[in-house]
Amino acid sequence: MADINSSAKKPAATVAEGGGMTQTGGDAAWDIIELLFFAYRDFVGDPDEVLLKYTFGRAHHRVLHFVNRNPGMKVADLLDILNITKQSLGRVLKQLVDQGFIVQKEGEQDRRQRLLYATPKGEALSHRLAQLQTERINRAFGELGPGAHEAARRFLTAMIDADNREGVLRLIARADRAKTRS
Amino acid sequence: MADINSSAKKPAATVAEGGGMTQTGGDAAWDIIELLFFAYRDFVGDPDEVLLKYTFGRAHHRVLHFVNRNPGMKVADLLDILNITKQSLGRVLKQLVDQGFIVQKEGEQDRRQRLLYATPKGEALSHRLAQLQTERINRAFGELGPGAHEAARRFLTAMIDADNREGVLRLIARADRAKTRS
DNA sequence: CAAAATATGTCAACATGGCTGACATAAATT
DNA sequence: AATTTATGTCAGCCATGTTGACATATTTTG
Numbered sequence: 001m002a003d004i005n006s007s008a009k010k011p012a013a014t015v016a017e018g019g020g021m022t023q024t025g026g027d028a029a030w031d032i033i034e035l036l037f038f039a040y041r042d043f044v045g046d047p048d049e050v051l052l053k054y055t056f057g058r059a060h061h062r063v064l065h066f067v068n069r070n071p072g073m074k075v076a077d078l079l080d081i082l083n084i085t086k087q088s089l090g091r092v093l094k095q096l097v098d099q100g101f102i103v104q105k106e107g108e109q110d111r112r113q114r115l116l117y118a119t120p121k122g123e124a125l126s127h128r129l130a131q132l133q134t135e136r137i138n139r140a141f142g143e144l145g146p147g148a149h150e151a152a153r154r155f156l157t158a159m160i161d162a163d164n165r166e167g168v169l170r171l172i173a174r175a176d177r178a179k180t181r182s
Numbered sequence: 183m184a185d186i187n188s189s190a191k192k193p194a195a196t197v198a199e200g201g202g203m204t205q206t207g208g209d210a211a212w213d214i215i216e217l218l219f220f221a222y223r224d225f226v227g228d229p230d231e232v233l234l235k236y237t238f239g240r241a242h243h244r245v246l247h248f249v250n251r252n253p254g255m256k257v258a259d260l261l262d263i264l265n266i267t268k269q270s271l272g273r274v275l276k277q278l279v280d281q282g283f284i285v286q287k288e289g290e291q292d293r294r295q296r297l298l299y300a301t302p303k304g305e306a307l308s309h310r311l312a313q314l315q316t317e318r319i320n321r322a323f324g325e326l327g328p329g330a331h332e333a334a335r336r337f338l339t340a341m342i343d344a345d346n347r348e349g350v351l352r353l354i355a356r357a358d359r360a361k362t363r364s
Numbered sequence: 365c366a367a368a369a370t371a372t373g374t375c376a377a378c379a380t381g382g383c384t385g386a387c388a389t390a391a392a393t394t
Numbered sequence: 395a396a397t398t399t400a401t402g403t404c405a406g407c408c409a410t411g412t413t414g415a416c417a418t419a420t421t422t423t424g
Contacts, residue, residue, distance in 0.1 A: 007316075012251055015283040017313045022207070028310070029315070029316040029319040029320060030251070030354070030357070030358065031335060031354055031358075032319050032338065033312065033319070034227060034334065034350070034352070034353075034354050034357075035338035035342070035350070036338055037244075038338075038342050038346065038350050039338040039339075039341035039342050040218065040222050041265070042342055043341060044347070045216060054351070061220075061345070069216075071299055074356075081296070083223070088262075091318065095262065119191070124199060128214065129298050130212070133211070133215050134212075136341060137214050137215070137341070138211060140337065140340035140341050143340045144336055144337065144340055148333075148336075148337060148340075149214070149331075149334040151334075152214055152333075152334075152336065152337045153214065153217060154330075155326065155330060155333065155334045155337065156218055156220075156221040157217060157221075158321075158322035158323075158325045158330075159221035159224065160217070160220050160221050160224050161227075162225070164220065168216075168220050172212070172213055172216050172231060175216075176212065
């Protein structure tokens, strides 16, 4: 996973309390660094508990998620998204296929491809896991005022590497279209 | 790390594009789920490269970060924050101590305690890693308008388990005070 | 068509960083 | 004096990442 970071003796201070007072000069993001760590930890913690019952881990979760969101995606595309080696992917993918959560279909144009699809069973699990996370997110947006969703979306987008940013947005938009018309 | 999630056939759609149009009913957080995944991946990716040169991993990063932010913290406190076993902590902590990034001092009141402190060397590394992440964060806040920091802070805070939330905020506030007066 | 490139899978070995269980030691508490 | 607490340590297991070497089927190219 990942981490937080820290340190430096001279933060401009007055950052992590309650009111406003942001942007003290340019370096005072300790609060964001740590909040991101704790928020992400809890965010991924919800699904973890469910996954335990299936002898699955986070790796399975990630695979199932993206396959379900992008029906018919190529193995190579999945590797790009997950940023892992095909050997690592192969291990968890095989388990998901063997246990009937994902199926692979030969590509029609290119028969070397093994296009990936979530089975109804896989879709159900993926949805159940997503539901947990969606509940946390919507609860947060409920606590904050309207506009919170948009603000979070903009913040998270701006945190992504500028190179990938467009690709990520395209991926999300494409997945939305794919799942919407079904 | 953790994961994203996905699925469900009937998202209210029209979420991940460009304009406004949020909150379509209550369940449409797929964009946030995936953006959080990619944002966090890039966020922790920066330090990873630096850590490679030290034969350190993310585990070391986390330990060094919190020790540096909370000088003199007890081992037990660190275990609570990281949410790992003492055996897991012991492994990376030992390496950080052996290589001179962290020192342990006997507690004055309770001499069973081994209070943790970052050495100047440890502080330097911690700061260097934090700087990378701070740059990403400040770049993001620069792209977005003013108020972005505050909005991100509120969003991330609301994403934390309600139970821990106060404790986390106290921890961050305390760390800020500790590092500020130095 | 034959040769090369591509998409995918697989075997083997290794590293990191989680985990459990069992003990050990010193210091504080009862 | 007995117990509890704070910490450390040994040993082994598991999940998930890595590299390197091949194998197979299919498409693309010269």
